[in-house]
Each structure stands twice: as structure tokens, then as C-alpha cells.
Amino acid sequence: MIILTTLNSRYTHSSFGLRYLYANLKELRKDAKIVEFSINDSIQTIAEKLLLYSPKIIGIGVYIWNAKEVHELIDIIKKVSPEIKIVLGGPEVTHEPFRVNFDAADFIVQGEGDIAFYKLCRDIVDNKPPQRVIKMALPSLKELCLPYEHYTDDDIKNRYLYVEISRGCPFECEFCLSSMDERVRAFDLDAVMMEFEKLWQRGARAFKFVDRTFNLNMKSANRILDFFLAKDEPYFAHFEVIPDHFPASIKEKIKLFNKGALQLEIGIQTLNLEVAKNISRQLKLDKIKENISFLEHETDAHIHLDLIVGLPGESLESFGANLDELVALSSCEIQIGILKKLSGTFINRHDIEQGMVYSDTPPYDILKNNKLTFFDIQIMKRFARFWDLLYNSSNFNESVKLLWMDSNEVFKNFYNFSLWIYTQTDSTYKISLQRQGELLFTYLKDEKKLSDKLIASKMIKDMMKLKGRAIPAYLKPYEKENKIDAKEGTTGFNKRQNR
Numbered sequence: 355m356i357i358l359t360t361l362n363s364r365y366t367h368s369s370f371g372l373r374y375l376y377a378n379l380k381e382l383r384k385d386a387k388i389v390e391f392s393i394n395d396s397i398q399t400i401a402e403k404l405l406l407y408s409p410k411i412i413g414i415g416v417y418i419w420n421a422k423e424v425h426e427l428i429d430i431i432k433k434v435s436p437e438i439k440i441v442l443g444g445p446e447v448t449h450e451p452f453r454v455n456f457d458a459a460d461f462i463v464q465g466e467g468d469i470a471f472y473k474l475c476r477d478i479v480d481n482k483p484p485q486r487v488i489k490m491a492l493p494s495l496k497e498l499c500l501p502y503e504h505y506t507d508d509d510i511k512n513r514y515l516y517v518e519i520s521r522g523c524p525f526e527c528e529f530c531l532s533s534m535d536e537r538v539r540a541f542d543l544d545a546v547m548m549e550f551e552k553l554w555q556r557g558a559r560a561f562k563f564v565d566r567t568f569n570l571n572m573k574s575a576n577r578i579l580d581f582f583l584a585k586d587e588p589y590f591a592h593f594e595v596i597p598d599h600f601p602a603s604i605k606e607k608i609k610l611f612n613k614g615a616l617q618l619e620i621g622i623q624t625l626n627l628e629v630a631k632n633i634s635r636q637l638k639l640d641k642i643k644e645n646i647s648f649l650e651h652e653t654d655a656h657i658h659l660d661l662i663v664g665l666p667g668e669s670l671e672s673f674g675a676n677l678d679e680l681v682a683l684s685s686c687e688i689q690i691g692i693l694k695k696l697s698g699t700f701i702n703r704h705d706i707e708q709g710m711v712y713s714d715t716p717p718y719d720i721l722k723n724n725k726l727t728f729f730d731i732q733i734m735k736r737f738a739r740f741w742d743l744l745y746n747s748s749n750f751n752e753s754v755k756l757l758w759m760d761s762n763e764v765f766k767n768f769y770n771f772s773l774w775i776y777t778q779t780d781s782t783y784k785i786s787l788q789r790q791g792e793l794l795f796t797y798l799k800d801e802k803k804l805s806d807k808l809i810a811s812k813m814i815k816d817m818m819k820l821k822g823r824a825i826p827a828y829l830k831p832y833e834k835e836n837k838i839d840a841k842e843g844t845t846g847f848n849k850r851q852n853r
Contacts, residue, residue, distance in 0.1 A: 449698025674765030
């Protein structure tokens with residue numbers, strides 16, 4: 355028995371890689387099974403469930419979010435059933451140095467293992483296993499069996515379905531593992547489209563494309579967009595796109611998508627040209643700003659922009675300027691990440707000159723550099739978390755903007771708020787929605803000295819976006835004055851202002 359397993363970051367995620375391995379197992383597939391878990395599951399319970407299958411081989415996908423848990427899982431399995439052959443694959447074992455100890459594993463497949471895993475299993479079954487570490491050349495995508503039929507009905511109903519039309523990335527951003535790819539390789543688009551249609555006929559309505567540069571090839575991108583635009587039922591499609599490449603054909607199609615149907619993830623990372631040059635990232639600022647403005651004002655697409663804290667050469671002031679500019683350009687979600695030093699990437703060339711110091715345990719995030727102290731990084735981790743809770747969540751769309759009312763200094767004002775809120779909570783987790791609202795109300799009233807009536811009008815409008823939600827106790831005194839008009843969806847305060 356061959357078991358393919360991994361620990362996903364959440365139950366709602368599915369492992370795309372395992373399904374590729376399973377699809378390409380040829381005659382061994384009849385004796386193989388995919389068994390998935392999440393990092394929240396008990397490791398001993400995971401081991402127990404795997405061992406119930408009495409497997410000969412266990413293949414495990416190892417990622418930044420599950421590396422420590424996989425180490426513990428291997429330790430348990432090898433102590434209980436040392437005869438089982440454990441094969442590891444995935445990004446965390448593809449590039450050295452390994453910062454989590456995987457010495458107990460029997461075999462490691464480095465690179466795209468779609469075909470290599472079958473060959474290894476065949477050799478193990480035939481009692482002629484090869485060397486322990488197998489370094490793979492890039493397989494021809496035309497040789498691969500596609501994995502989509504191996505999404506179960508339960509996957510379609512309850513999990514994200516990952517799909518792709520290409521692999522690789524043409525850019526060389528030094529912090530990203532995709533910069534290691536030599537080129538972009540495309541699947542046979544006709545074959546892939548047939549599989550997407552089969553998924554649709556089975557009831558799939560959420561498609562998350564993992565292509566690093568979806569809008570690189572216009573012919574393919576247009577055909578995919580046409581696939582969804584031809585559908586009459588509601589759906590959700592997620593793409594990662596290049597920010598400076600939106601030709602007219604793409605723009606016209608994006609305009610046609612209904613609200614909630616299309617999500618575009620755009621890796622900005624920095625708007626500082628000098629910092630971008632440091633990390634070999636190409637920036638066409640005029641085009642980027644033009645395209646973000648287009649998406650904001652002329653489409654209903656949900657936009658997700660990425661910024662990174664800790665890039666070599668970037669100060670807090672520079673990062674703050676990036677955030678200020680993005681908020682001015684768009685009201686979309688802005689994901690703030692902390693720089694990570696992934697094995698195999700070229701970001702390590704800055705270590706000495708820029709004083710880059712990283713954690714040696716996953717997720718290998720930066721601890722300090724010449725521009726940012728350890729305390730700066732800690733503060734920015736909390737900043738990012740509070741930004742998610744109060745800005746990206748859309749729970750406080752109107753009221754959070756009062757933090758920088760009559761000012762374009764978004765970063766400075768939210769930075770001060772994040773410092774204050776941490777003094778009240780001593781935590782960034784397990785803060786209820788009502789508590790978040792109370793804290794924001796208190797800060798705006800007591801620290802920013804804003805009118806309580808103004809704050810309440812905005813917060814009640816935010817709170818009552820969801821029908822049936824009760825007004826929290828701290829806003830009760832303002833309920834009558836800000837009664838929601840069911841027809842217009844505005845508060846009494848706003849109606850008076852608009853007269």
C-alpha cells in the first residue's frame with residue numbers, strides 16, 4: 355500500500371501536488387490512496403490513521419507551514435514501524451540547507467516529482483531502491499497525467515480546488531522560490547480546458563489558479579476568462595497576475611465579471627525603485643498605478659495587493675510610503691507580509707552587507723537588518739495582524755478610515771493605533787469582533803479626540819452591513835439617531851449629511 359499524505363494549513367485546502375503524484379502512479383495507483391490532514395490535527399492521531407492502512411510506502415509533501423510537524427510525524431512512524439519507507443517531497447526538501455532535520459526519512463525527491471515518485475515506488479516495490487536523494491530535472495508537462503479527476507465530490511463541495519495552465523515564472527525576484535525556475539512552461543490548453551469543464555459539470559464553482567504569472571500569455575489568459583464568462587451560474591476564480599501587464603483585451607474581459615466572481619492577487623512587494631533593484635524585481639510604476647486604478651474604478655474584481663516588510667534596504671519610512679500610496683490608489687485588501695529567507699533563494703546575498711538576520715525555524719522570517727531592529731520587526735508583525743483584523747477584514751470599512759481622516763498618512767496613524775491596541779490586549783489573537791470595535795471606538799474618541807457621534811455613525815453603518823446583526827452595547831446610546839434605513843442602507847446621520 356502506498357499512502358500519499360500531507361498536513362495542509364487548513365481543512366479547506368487540498369493538496370494539488372499529491373493529486374499529481376497519484377495521477378502519475380500508473381499501475382501502482384490501484385494500491386495507493388490520498389489521505390490528507392491539517393496542521394491543527396494531533397500528530398500522534400495522524401500517525402495512527404496512517405498506520406491503520408499498513409502501508410509499505412508513505413509519501414509526504416513538506417512545506418514551510420508543516421515542516422516541524424512532518425519532522426515529528428516521521429519520528430513517531432519510524433519508532434513504531436521502522437520498516438515503512440518514508441519519501442519526502444515538496445519545497446522544504448527541494449532546496450538546501452534543510453533547517454528542519456529530516457534525517458529519518460528514507461528518500462527525498464527534490465524538484466517536480468510527478469514522474470520521479472512513480473519510478474522510486476516502482477524500484478522500492480521491486481527491491482532495488484536508488485540513492486537516498488533524487489534530484490529531478492523538470493519533466494515535460496505533456497508527459498504528465500492531469501490530476502483533476504482525482505478531486506473527490508467532497509473536495510468539490512468543501513475545499514478549494516487548485517488548478518494551473520502553466521508552471522514557472524520569468525522573473526528573478528530574489529525572495530521567491532519561483533525565481534529558481536528556468537522558464538515558463540505551458541500545459542496543453544485544450545486538454546486542461548476539457549478537465550476544467552468536467553470539474554464544472556461535477557459542480558465545481560471555485561477555481562484557484564496557482565500560476566505565478568496568469569496574464570503573461572494573452573492567448574491562454576483570454577481563453578480562460580472566456581471559459582468563466584460563458585457560465586450562467588455564480589462562480590469564483592482566483593488568479594495571480596503581473597501588475598504591469600493588462601492589455602486592452604484583458605481589461606475588456608475583466609470589466610464583464612460580476613462582483614464576487616473574480617479575485618486578482620497582485621504582488622507589489624515594494625514601490626521603492628531602489629529597493630526593487632536590490633532584489634532584482636522589475637517595476638514599471640506608471641503602468642502599475644494605471645492598472646490598479648483601472649481595476650479599482652472600472653471593474654468589480656476583488657483585488658489583493660501584497661507588500662513585504664524587511665526587504666534589504668527598505669526602512670519603515672519607505673514601507674510606510676508604499677502603504678500610503680497603495681491606500682490612496684485603491685480600497686482593496688493589502689496583505690502585509692514579513693520577509694522570509696527560503697532555502698535556495700538568492701536573498702541570502704544581502705546577508706552581510708545589509709545585516710540580514712533570520713530565524714532558523716519555519717517560517718524563517720527576518721529578525722532584524724541594518725534598517726530595522728528586532729523591535730521594529732516585532733511591532734510590524736503586530737501591525738500586520740491588526741491591519742488584517744481591522745482593514746482587510748472589511749468589518750470596519752468606514753470607521754477604520756477615521757484613523758487617518760483628513761490626512762494621507764495612513765501608515766503613521768495606523769502604526770500609532772497598533773501600538774496602542776497592543777497595550778490594551780497584550781495579544782493579536784482571540785480578540786472578538788465586538789472587542790475590536792470597542793477598542794477602535796475608544797481610540798478614536800479618547801486618543802484621536804473625534805466626535806463620538808461621528809464615530810458611532812460610521813461604526814453602526816459598518817456593523818449593520820449584515821442583516822440581522824445586533825448593535826453592540828457600546829453603540830446602543832446612538833442607535834436611535836443612526837437607525838438603519840432598510841431601503842437605502844444608510845444611517846440617519848448620513849442621510850442628513852447628504853441633504
